[in-house]
Amino acid sequence: MKLTYNIKIIRVGKIKNKYFYNASKLYFDRIKNICNIKEIIIKEVKAKNFSTIINQEGKNIINKIDKKDFIILLDEKGKLFNSIEFSKVIDNICTQQKIPCFIIGGSYGNSQQIKNKADLLISLSPLTFCHELAYVVLLEQIYRSLTIIIGHPYHNE
Ligand SMILES: C[S@@+](CC[C@H](N)C(=O)[O-])C[C@H]1O[C@@H](n2cnc3c(N)ncnc32)[C@H](O)[C@@H]1O
Numbered sequence: 001m002k003l004t005y006n007i008k009i010i011r012v013g014k015i016k017n018k019y020f021y022n023a024s025k026l027y028f029d030r031i032k033n034i035c036n037i038k039e040i041i042i043k044e045v046k047a048k049n050f051s052t053i054i055n056q057e058g059k060n061i062i063n064k065i066d067k068k069d070f071i072i073l074l075d076e077k078g079k080l081f082n083s084i085e086f087s088k089v090i091d092n093i094c095t096q097q098k099i100p101c102f103i104i105g106g107s108y109g110n111s112q113q114i115k116n117k118a119d120l121l122i123s124l125s126p127l128t129f130c131h132e133l134a135y136v137v138l139l140e141q142i143y144r145s146l147t148i149i150i151g152h153p154y155h156n157e
Helices: 018-032 050-062 083-095 112-117 131-150
Strands: 006-012 036-042 069-080 099-104 120-123
Touching: 006 050, 006 131, 018 036, 018 131, 036 050, 050 112, 069 112, 083 099, 083 120, 083 131, 099 131
Parallel strands: 006 036, 006 099, 069 099, 069 120
Antiparallel strands: none
C-alpha cells in the first residue's frame, strides 16, 4: 500500500561508517516503498569553536525549513514516545496536510535557535547516540510507524 504522505529529514554530514550507511539505506528504501521521503544533508562546518559549529550548522538547517514543515527536532532531552504514539504523531501531522520534518543535529548537537523554532522535541532514548546511529534508529521508527498506519504486520512480528 502506498500513502500520499511526505516525510522530510534534515541532517548534518555524510554517513561515513559503512554499517550505519547500509542500515540507513535499508530502511530509507523501505520507507520509499510506502510514502514520499526527501532528505537534505547539510555540510559539516569545520571550526575550532564548538559554538561556531553548532550555530552555523543551525543556520544552514533553518534555511532548509519550509512553511509546510512541522519541525520535529531529535534531542535526547525531548519527549519519549512508544512506537504506536510515534506513528500517531506522524499520521496526525500528515493528515493535516503538513510535512513532518525531522532534524538531526551534527556531532556537537543542535543550536538554541533550532530548539526555539521546533514544534516538537523528541527523544529516541535518554542515552546519547552519535548522529549516524540516531539517523538509523529514526528511519527504523519511521518505517515501523508507516507499517502501523497501513496495517502491515512488521510491528507485530
Ligand atoms: C552526538 S549527538 C549530539 C550530542 C550533543 N552533546 C547534544 O547535546 O546534542 C548528535 C545528534 O544526534 C541526535 N541524537 C543523539 N542521541 C539522541 C537521542 N537519544 N534522542 C534523540 N536524538 C538523539 C540529536 O539530534 C543530536 O543533535
